Amino acid sequence: MLLQNREYDFVIAGGGLQAGLLALAIHNHQTDARVLIVEENDRLFGNHTWSFHGSDVPESVTWLKAVSYQHWPAYKVKFPSYEKRINLGYCSFSSAQLNAAVEAVALQGNLDIQTGDSVEAISADSLQTASGATFTGKVIVDCRGARRDHSSIRCGFQKFHGFEVELEQQEWPDRLPILMDATVDQQDGFRFLYVLPLTSRRVLIEDTYFSETPTLDRQNSLSEVKNYLAERSIENWTLVREENGCLPMPFNSSMKPNATAPIRGGFRGGWFHAATGYSLPLAVRFAETIATSSPKKIDQQISLLATQNRFQATFSRFLNRLLFQLVSPRKRFEIFRRFYRALPDTTIERFYAHEFTKLDAARILIGAPPRGLTPVRFLNSFRVQPCPVLQS
Ligand SMILES: Cc1cc2nc3c(=O)[nH]c(=O)nc-3n(C[C@H](O)[C@H](O)[C@H](O)COP(=O)(O)OP(=O)(O)OC[C@H]3O[C@@H](n4cnc5c(N)ncnc54)[C@H](O)[C@@H]3O)c2cc1C
Structure with missing residues:
Protein backbone atom coordinates (compact mmCIF):
# COMPACT_ATOMS: atom_id res chain seq x y z
CA MET A 1 0.00 0.00 0.00
CA LEU A 2 1.31 3.43 -0.92
CA LEU A 3 2.13 5.94 1.79
CA GLN A 4 0.33 9.29 1.83
CA ASN A 5 1.19 12.76 3.15
CA ARG A 6 3.75 12.21 5.90
CA GLU A 7 6.51 14.27 7.47
CA TYR A 8 10.15 13.21 7.59
CA ASP A 9 13.56 14.55 8.51
CA PHE A 10 14.95 13.53 5.12
CA VAL A 11 13.02 12.86 1.91
CA ILE A 12 15.05 11.34 -0.94
CA ALA A 13 13.70 11.47 -4.50
CA GLY A 14 14.93 8.48 -6.52
CA GLY A 15 16.10 5.14 -5.18
CA GLY A 16 19.46 4.49 -6.83
CA LEU A 17 23.06 4.27 -5.63
CA GLN A 18 23.16 7.74 -4.07
CA ALA A 19 19.88 7.25 -2.21
CA GLY A 20 21.04 3.91 -0.78
CA LEU A 21 24.34 5.34 0.44
CA LEU A 22 22.59 8.37 1.90
CA ALA A 23 20.10 6.21 3.81
CA LEU A 24 22.95 4.14 5.28
CA ALA A 25 24.94 7.23 6.25
CA ILE A 26 21.95 8.91 7.91
CA HIS A 27 21.12 5.74 9.81
CA ASN A 28 24.70 5.59 11.07
CA HIS A 29 24.99 9.22 12.17
CA GLN A 30 21.40 10.10 13.11
CA THR A 31 19.75 6.84 14.09
CA ASP A 32 16.50 8.53 15.11
CA ALA A 33 16.06 10.57 11.92
CA ARG A 34 13.00 9.60 9.88
CA VAL A 35 13.84 9.02 6.22
CA LEU A 36 11.76 8.36 3.12
CA ILE A 37 12.97 7.13 -0.29
CA VAL A 38 10.57 7.53 -3.25
CA GLU A 39 11.39 5.40 -6.31
CA GLU A 40 9.35 5.20 -9.50
CA ASN A 41 10.32 1.60 -10.31
CA ASP A 42 8.95 -1.39 -8.46
CA VAL A 77 44.73 -4.41 -17.05
CA LYS A 78 45.55 -5.86 -20.49
CA PHE A 79 46.33 -4.03 -23.71
CA PRO A 80 47.92 -5.09 -26.99
CA SER A 81 51.58 -5.74 -26.10
CA TYR A 82 51.20 -4.61 -22.48
CA GLU A 83 49.76 -6.12 -19.32
CA LYS A 84 50.01 -5.05 -15.69
CA ARG A 85 48.95 -6.17 -12.22
CA ILE A 86 47.96 -3.18 -10.10
CA ASN A 87 48.30 -3.74 -6.39
CA LEU A 88 45.34 -1.67 -5.28
CA GLY A 89 42.41 -3.20 -3.41
CA TYR A 90 39.27 -3.41 -5.53
CA CYS A 91 35.70 -3.89 -4.28
CA SER A 92 32.30 -4.53 -5.78
CA PHE A 93 28.67 -4.94 -4.78
CA SER A 94 25.42 -5.60 -6.58
CA SER A 95 22.03 -3.94 -6.35
CA ALA A 96 20.89 -6.96 -4.31
CA GLN A 97 23.69 -6.47 -1.77
CA LEU A 98 22.91 -2.76 -1.39
CA ASN A 99 19.23 -3.57 -1.09
CA ALA A 100 19.89 -6.10 1.71
CA ALA A 101 21.75 -3.44 3.73
CA VAL A 102 19.04 -0.82 3.19
CA GLU A 103 16.21 -3.28 3.92
CA ALA A 104 17.92 -4.09 7.23
CA VAL A 105 17.78 -0.39 8.12
CA ALA A 106 14.11 -0.17 7.07
CA LEU A 107 13.28 -3.09 9.34
CA GLN A 108 14.49 -1.05 12.29
CA GLY A 109 11.64 1.38 11.70
CA ASN A 110 12.89 4.84 10.75
CA LEU A 111 13.25 4.34 7.00
CA ASP A 112 10.17 4.22 4.75
CA ILE A 113 10.45 3.09 1.13
CA GLN A 114 7.84 4.06 -1.45
CA THR A 115 8.38 2.18 -4.71
CA GLY A 116 6.20 2.34 -7.81
CA ASP A 117 5.49 6.05 -7.32
CA SER A 118 7.07 8.75 -9.45
CA VAL A 119 8.20 12.12 -8.09
CA GLU A 120 6.34 14.76 -10.07
CA ALA A 121 7.30 17.98 -8.28
CA ILE A 122 9.98 18.84 -5.80
CA SER A 123 10.65 21.94 -3.69
CA ALA A 124 12.82 23.01 -0.77
CA ASP A 125 10.65 21.28 1.82
CA SER A 126 8.27 18.91 0.05
CA LEU A 127 7.68 16.65 -2.90
CA GLN A 128 4.58 15.48 -4.72
CA THR A 129 4.23 12.10 -6.32
CA ALA A 130 2.15 10.66 -9.16
CA SER A 131 -0.06 8.83 -6.66
CA GLY A 132 -1.09 12.23 -5.24
CA ALA A 133 0.95 12.03 -2.03
CA THR A 134 2.76 15.05 -0.59
CA PHE A 135 5.73 14.36 1.65
CA THR A 136 7.38 17.11 3.64
CA GLY A 137 10.91 17.01 4.95
CA LYS A 138 13.41 19.17 6.81
CA VAL A 139 15.86 18.18 4.07
CA ILE A 140 14.86 17.14 0.55
CA VAL A 141 17.51 15.51 -1.64
CA ASP A 142 16.98 15.01 -5.37
CA CYS A 143 18.75 11.77 -6.36
CA ARG A 144 16.85 11.01 -9.55
CA GLY A 145 19.97 10.16 -11.54
CA ALA A 146 20.94 11.26 -15.04
CA ARG A 147 18.37 13.00 -17.15
CA ARG A 148 17.13 10.73 -19.89
CA ASP A 149 17.49 13.03 -22.87
CA HIS A 150 21.11 13.11 -24.04
CA SER A 151 20.37 14.99 -27.23
CA SER A 152 21.61 18.39 -26.08
CA ILE A 153 24.54 17.20 -23.99
CA ARG A 154 28.09 17.58 -25.26
CA CYS A 155 29.62 14.38 -24.01
CA GLY A 156 30.89 10.96 -24.89
CA PHE A 157 29.37 7.82 -23.44
CA GLN A 158 30.58 4.94 -21.35
CA LYS A 159 28.29 2.04 -22.15
CA PHE A 160 28.32 -1.65 -21.53
CA HIS A 161 26.36 -4.85 -21.79
CA GLY A 162 27.33 -7.33 -19.10
CA PHE A 163 26.74 -11.09 -18.84
CA GLU A 164 27.06 -12.99 -15.59
CA VAL A 165 27.83 -16.62 -16.35
CA GLU A 166 28.08 -19.76 -14.23
CA LEU A 167 30.73 -22.24 -15.37
CA GLU A 168 29.52 -25.80 -15.20
CA GLN A 169 32.62 -27.96 -15.29
CA GLN A 170 35.67 -25.90 -14.52
CA GLU A 171 36.86 -22.95 -12.50
CA TRP A 172 37.56 -19.49 -13.87
CA PRO A 173 41.33 -19.39 -14.48
CA ASP A 174 42.06 -16.09 -12.73
CA ARG A 175 41.08 -14.93 -9.23
CA LEU A 176 41.74 -11.23 -9.92
CA PRO A 177 39.43 -8.79 -11.73
CA ILE A 178 40.54 -7.46 -15.10
CA LEU A 179 39.46 -3.82 -15.19
CA MET A 180 40.25 -3.48 -18.86
CA ASP A 181 41.03 -6.27 -21.28
CA ALA A 182 41.54 -4.13 -24.35
CA THR A 183 43.07 -6.92 -26.43
CA VAL A 184 39.63 -7.30 -28.05
CA ASP A 185 38.74 -5.80 -31.44
CA GLN A 186 38.57 -1.99 -31.10
CA GLN A 187 35.06 -1.22 -32.42
CA ASP A 188 32.85 1.81 -31.69
CA GLY A 189 35.54 3.81 -29.86
CA PHE A 190 37.69 2.41 -27.06
CA ARG A 191 36.46 -1.09 -26.33
CA PHE A 192 37.41 -3.49 -23.57
CA LEU A 193 36.04 -6.39 -21.57
CA TYR A 194 35.63 -5.86 -17.84
CA VAL A 195 35.94 -9.16 -16.02
CA LEU A 196 34.91 -9.74 -12.40
CA PRO A 197 35.43 -13.24 -10.99
CA LEU A 198 32.60 -13.25 -8.44
CA THR A 199 33.30 -16.83 -7.30
CA SER A 200 35.55 -19.57 -8.63
CA ARG A 201 32.78 -20.56 -11.06
CA ARG A 202 30.83 -17.37 -11.56
CA VAL A 203 32.14 -14.46 -13.60
CA LEU A 204 30.69 -11.17 -14.79
CA ILE A 205 31.98 -10.10 -18.21
CA GLU A 206 30.99 -6.66 -19.45
CA ASP A 207 31.56 -5.59 -23.05
CA THR A 208 32.39 -1.91 -22.50
CA TYR A 209 32.87 1.07 -24.81
CA PHE A 210 33.96 4.69 -24.52
CA SER A 211 31.96 5.77 -27.54
CA GLU A 212 30.36 8.71 -29.36
CA THR A 213 26.95 7.05 -29.32
CA PRO A 214 24.73 5.72 -26.51
CA THR A 215 23.40 2.70 -28.43
CA LEU A 216 24.35 -0.87 -27.57
CA ASP A 217 24.18 -4.07 -29.61
CA ARG A 218 23.42 -6.97 -27.26
CA GLN A 219 24.06 -9.67 -29.87
CA ASN A 220 27.45 -8.24 -30.73
CA SER A 221 28.39 -8.09 -27.02
CA LEU A 222 27.16 -11.62 -26.43
CA SER A 223 29.22 -12.92 -29.37
CA GLU A 224 32.32 -11.23 -27.96
CA VAL A 225 31.73 -12.79 -24.56
CA LYS A 226 31.14 -16.23 -26.11
CA ASN A 227 34.42 -15.92 -28.01
CA TYR A 228 36.22 -14.84 -24.85
CA LEU A 229 34.96 -17.93 -23.03
CA ALA A 230 35.75 -20.22 -25.96
CA GLU A 231 39.31 -18.85 -26.19
CA ARG A 232 39.73 -20.02 -22.58
CA SER A 233 38.37 -23.46 -23.50
CA ILE A 234 35.21 -22.85 -21.50
CA GLU A 235 32.46 -24.69 -23.36
CA ASN A 236 29.78 -25.32 -20.76
CA TRP A 237 28.31 -22.33 -19.03
CA THR A 238 24.92 -20.84 -18.19
CA LEU A 239 23.91 -17.22 -18.52
CA VAL A 240 22.45 -16.26 -15.13
CA ARG A 241 22.04 -12.48 -15.33
CA GLU A 242 22.48 -9.55 -17.70
CA GLU A 243 22.88 -5.86 -17.08
CA ASN A 244 23.53 -2.88 -19.26
CA GLY A 245 24.10 0.80 -18.81
CA CYS A 246 25.08 4.01 -20.50
CA LEU A 247 26.66 6.91 -18.71
CA PRO A 248 27.19 10.38 -20.23
CA MET A 249 30.81 11.53 -19.87
CA PRO A 250 30.51 15.32 -20.04
CA PHE A 251 33.14 17.55 -21.64
CA ASN A 252 32.34 20.70 -19.81
CA SER A 253 30.78 22.29 -16.76
CA SER A 254 32.29 21.75 -13.38
CA MET A 255 30.36 20.26 -10.53
CA LYS A 256 27.79 22.89 -9.70
CA PRO A 257 25.62 21.71 -6.86
CA ASN A 258 22.93 24.26 -6.19
CA ALA A 259 23.55 26.20 -3.02
CA THR A 260 19.86 26.28 -2.21
CA ALA A 261 17.42 23.52 -1.41
CA PRO A 262 16.45 21.03 -2.67
CA ILE A 263 19.95 19.66 -2.81
CA ARG A 264 20.85 17.53 -5.80
CA GLY A 265 22.75 14.34 -5.04
CA GLY A 266 24.29 11.56 -7.10
CA PHE A 267 24.65 11.92 -10.83
CA ARG A 268 22.07 14.70 -11.01
CA GLY A 269 24.15 16.88 -8.69
CA GLY A 270 27.42 16.17 -10.50
CA TRP A 271 28.66 13.84 -7.73
CA PHE A 272 30.43 11.37 -9.99
CA HIS A 273 33.86 10.99 -11.48
CA ALA A 274 33.40 12.33 -15.00
CA ALA A 275 36.45 10.58 -16.48
CA THR A 276 36.09 7.10 -14.95
CA GLY A 277 32.31 6.93 -14.65
CA TYR A 278 32.63 5.71 -11.05
CA SER A 279 30.09 7.37 -8.78
CA LEU A 280 30.91 5.77 -5.50
CA PRO A 281 33.84 7.88 -4.25
CA LEU A 282 31.91 11.15 -4.52
CA ALA A 283 28.53 9.65 -3.63
CA VAL A 284 30.02 8.38 -0.34
CA ARG A 285 31.46 11.80 0.49
CA PHE A 286 28.20 13.51 -0.40
CA ALA A 287 26.26 11.10 1.84
CA GLU A 288 28.70 11.52 4.72
CA THR A 289 28.48 15.33 4.44
CA ILE A 290 24.67 15.38 4.46
CA ALA A 291 24.45 12.94 7.34
CA THR A 292 26.94 14.77 9.54
CA SER A 293 25.73 18.36 8.96
CA SER A 294 22.93 20.14 10.76
CA PRO A 295 20.02 20.87 8.36
CA LYS A 296 20.75 24.61 8.40
CA LYS A 297 24.39 24.09 7.44
CA ILE A 298 23.95 21.42 4.76
CA ASP A 299 24.02 23.89 1.84
CA GLN A 300 27.21 25.44 3.15
CA GLN A 301 28.91 22.08 3.73
CA ILE A 302 27.91 20.77 0.31
CA SER A 303 29.25 23.94 -1.33
CA LEU A 304 32.50 23.40 0.55
CA LEU A 305 32.71 19.79 -0.65
CA ALA A 306 32.11 20.98 -4.21
CA THR A 307 34.88 23.56 -3.86
CA GLN A 308 37.25 20.88 -2.55
CA ASN A 309 36.52 18.76 -5.65
CA ARG A 310 36.37 21.52 -8.24
CA PHE A 311 39.85 21.08 -9.69
CA GLN A 312 39.43 17.32 -10.10
CA ALA A 313 35.94 17.72 -11.60
CA THR A 314 37.11 20.31 -14.11
CA PHE A 315 40.19 18.32 -15.08
CA SER A 316 38.18 15.10 -15.54
CA ARG A 317 35.83 16.84 -17.93
CA PHE A 318 38.82 18.27 -19.77
CA LEU A 319 40.20 14.73 -20.15
CA ASN A 320 36.89 13.60 -21.61
CA ARG A 321 37.05 16.40 -24.15
CA LEU A 322 40.58 15.38 -25.12
CA LEU A 323 39.62 11.74 -25.37
CA PHE A 324 36.44 12.12 -27.39
CA GLN A 325 37.22 15.17 -29.48
CA LEU A 326 40.91 14.89 -30.18
CA VAL A 327 41.78 11.22 -30.30
CA SER A 328 40.53 9.07 -33.13
CA PRO A 329 38.33 6.24 -31.82
CA ARG A 330 40.69 3.44 -32.84
CA LYS A 331 43.63 5.15 -31.10
CA ARG A 332 41.88 5.68 -27.77
CA PHE A 333 43.20 2.49 -26.24
CA GLU A 334 46.71 3.93 -26.55
CA ILE A 335 45.76 6.70 -24.09
CA PHE A 336 44.68 4.15 -21.49
CA ARG A 337 47.69 1.94 -22.13
CA ARG A 338 49.96 4.90 -21.50
CA PHE A 339 47.99 5.85 -18.37
CA TYR A 340 48.63 2.45 -16.77
CA ARG A 341 52.16 2.04 -18.13
CA ALA A 342 53.50 5.46 -17.19
CA LEU A 343 51.82 6.25 -13.90
CA PRO A 344 52.70 4.86 -10.48
CA ASP A 345 49.98 2.97 -8.60
CA THR A 346 49.71 5.82 -6.09
CA THR A 347 48.73 8.28 -8.85
CA ILE A 348 46.24 5.79 -10.29
CA GLU A 349 44.79 5.36 -6.79
CA ARG A 350 44.38 9.11 -6.30
CA PHE A 351 42.94 9.50 -9.78
CA TYR A 352 40.15 6.97 -9.20
CA ALA A 353 39.48 8.40 -5.73
CA HIS A 354 39.00 11.90 -7.26
CA GLU A 355 41.82 13.07 -5.01
CA PHE A 356 44.55 13.64 -7.58
CA THR A 357 46.87 16.60 -7.23
CA LYS A 358 47.94 19.15 -9.83
CA LEU A 359 51.22 17.25 -10.12
CA ASP A 360 49.28 14.04 -10.81
CA ALA A 361 47.28 15.91 -13.46
CA ALA A 362 50.51 17.09 -15.08
CA ARG A 363 51.82 13.50 -15.07
CA ILE A 364 48.62 12.29 -16.70
CA LEU A 365 48.95 14.86 -19.48
CA ILE A 366 52.69 14.74 -20.08
CA GLY A 367 53.78 12.46 -22.88
CA ALA A 368 53.30 12.21 -26.59
CA PRO A 369 50.17 14.10 -27.66
CA PRO A 370 47.51 12.04 -29.38
CA ARG A 371 48.14 11.67 -33.11
CA GLY A 372 46.36 14.32 -35.13
CA LEU A 373 46.32 16.88 -32.32
CA THR A 374 47.00 20.31 -33.78
CA PRO A 375 46.83 23.65 -31.92
CA VAL A 376 43.70 24.60 -33.90
CA ARG A 377 41.87 21.36 -33.06
CA PHE A 378 42.95 21.74 -29.44
CA LEU A 379 41.55 25.29 -29.20
CA ASN A 380 38.36 24.29 -31.03
CA SER A 381 37.74 21.58 -28.47
CA PHE A 382 36.89 24.30 -25.95
CA ARG A 383 33.98 25.55 -28.08
CA VAL A 384 31.38 23.34 -26.46
CA GLN A 385 28.21 24.08 -24.56
CA PRO A 386 27.88 23.39 -20.84
CA CYS A 387 26.35 20.03 -20.08
CA PRO A 388 22.67 20.53 -19.14
CA VAL A 389 22.66 17.24 -17.20
CA LEU A 390 24.59 19.07 -14.54
CA GLN A 391 23.20 22.53 -14.84
CA SER A 392 19.45 22.65 -15.03
C1 LIG B 1 28.74 1.61 -17.90
C2 LIG B 1 28.61 2.02 -16.48
C3 LIG B 1 29.40 1.45 -15.50
C4 LIG B 1 29.38 1.96 -14.21
N1 LIG B 1 30.16 1.39 -13.26
C5 LIG B 1 30.23 1.94 -12.06
C6 LIG B 1 31.04 1.39 -11.06
O1 LIG B 1 31.64 0.34 -11.25
N2 LIG B 1 31.14 2.03 -9.89
C7 LIG B 1 30.46 3.17 -9.63
O2 LIG B 1 30.61 3.74 -8.55
N3 LIG B 1 29.64 3.72 -10.56
C8 LIG B 1 29.51 3.11 -11.75
N4 LIG B 1 28.69 3.64 -12.68
C9 LIG B 1 27.98 4.89 -12.40
C10 LIG B 1 26.81 4.69 -11.54
O3 LIG B 1 26.06 3.54 -11.89
C11 LIG B 1 25.87 5.89 -11.60
O4 LIG B 1 26.56 7.06 -11.82
C12 LIG B 1 25.12 5.94 -10.30
O5 LIG B 1 24.18 4.89 -10.29
C13 LIG B 1 24.44 7.25 -10.08
O6 LIG B 1 23.70 7.15 -8.90
P1 LIG B 1 22.37 7.97 -8.70
O7 LIG B 1 21.77 7.50 -7.44
O8 LIG B 1 22.65 9.40 -8.91
O9 LIG B 1 21.48 7.53 -9.94
P2 LIG B 1 20.83 6.13 -10.24
O10 LIG B 1 21.59 5.03 -9.60
O11 LIG B 1 20.63 6.10 -11.71
O12 LIG B 1 19.42 6.22 -9.51
C14 LIG B 1 18.43 7.15 -9.86
C15 LIG B 1 17.11 6.55 -9.43
O13 LIG B 1 16.10 7.55 -9.51
C16 LIG B 1 14.94 6.94 -10.04
N5 LIG B 1 14.11 7.99 -10.61
C17 LIG B 1 14.34 8.74 -11.71
N6 LIG B 1 13.33 9.63 -11.90
C18 LIG B 1 12.46 9.43 -10.89
C19 LIG B 1 11.23 10.03 -10.52
N7 LIG B 1 10.69 11.03 -11.23
N8 LIG B 1 10.58 9.59 -9.42
C20 LIG B 1 11.11 8.57 -8.66
N9 LIG B 1 12.26 7.96 -8.97
C21 LIG B 1 12.94 8.39 -10.07
C22 LIG B 1 15.46 5.96 -11.07
O14 LIG B 1 14.51 4.97 -11.38
C23 LIG B 1 16.67 5.40 -10.32
O15 LIG B 1 16.35 4.28 -9.55
C24 LIG B 1 28.58 3.06 -13.92
C25 LIG B 1 27.68 3.54 -14.89
C26 LIG B 1 27.69 2.98 -16.14
C27 LIG B 1 26.69 3.42 -17.13
Missing part, protein backbone atom coordinates in the same frame (compact mmCIF):
# COMPACT_ATOMS: atom_id res chain seq x y z
CA ARG A 43 12.21 -1.97 -6.61
CA LEU A 44 15.15 0.07 -5.40
CA PHE A 45 18.58 0.13 -7.00
CA GLY A 46 17.78 -1.39 -10.40
CA ASN A 47 20.09 -4.08 -11.72
CA HIS A 48 23.70 -2.94 -11.32
CA THR A 49 27.16 -3.89 -10.20
CA TRP A 50 29.01 -1.03 -8.51
CA SER A 51 32.74 -1.28 -8.07
CA PHE A 52 35.31 0.96 -6.44
CA HIS A 53 38.87 1.01 -5.18
CA GLY A 54 39.22 0.31 -1.45
CA SER A 55 41.00 3.63 -0.96
CA ASP A 56 38.07 5.54 -2.54
CA VAL A 57 36.32 5.34 0.82
CA PRO A 58 37.82 7.32 3.72
CA GLU A 59 38.68 5.16 6.75
CA SER A 60 36.28 7.24 8.86
CA VAL A 61 33.37 6.00 6.75
CA THR A 62 32.48 2.74 8.50
CA TRP A 63 28.82 2.56 7.48
CA LEU A 64 29.59 1.23 4.00
CA LYS A 65 30.61 -2.03 5.70
CA ALA A 66 26.88 -2.67 6.16
CA VAL A 67 26.95 -3.62 2.47
CA SER A 68 28.58 -7.04 2.22
CA TYR A 69 30.77 -6.12 -0.73
CA GLN A 70 33.43 -8.30 -2.28
CA HIS A 71 37.09 -7.39 -2.05
CA TRP A 72 40.08 -8.36 -4.18
CA PRO A 73 43.69 -7.44 -3.22
CA ALA A 74 44.67 -6.33 -6.73
CA TYR A 75 43.50 -6.25 -10.34
CA LYS A 76 44.90 -6.41 -13.85
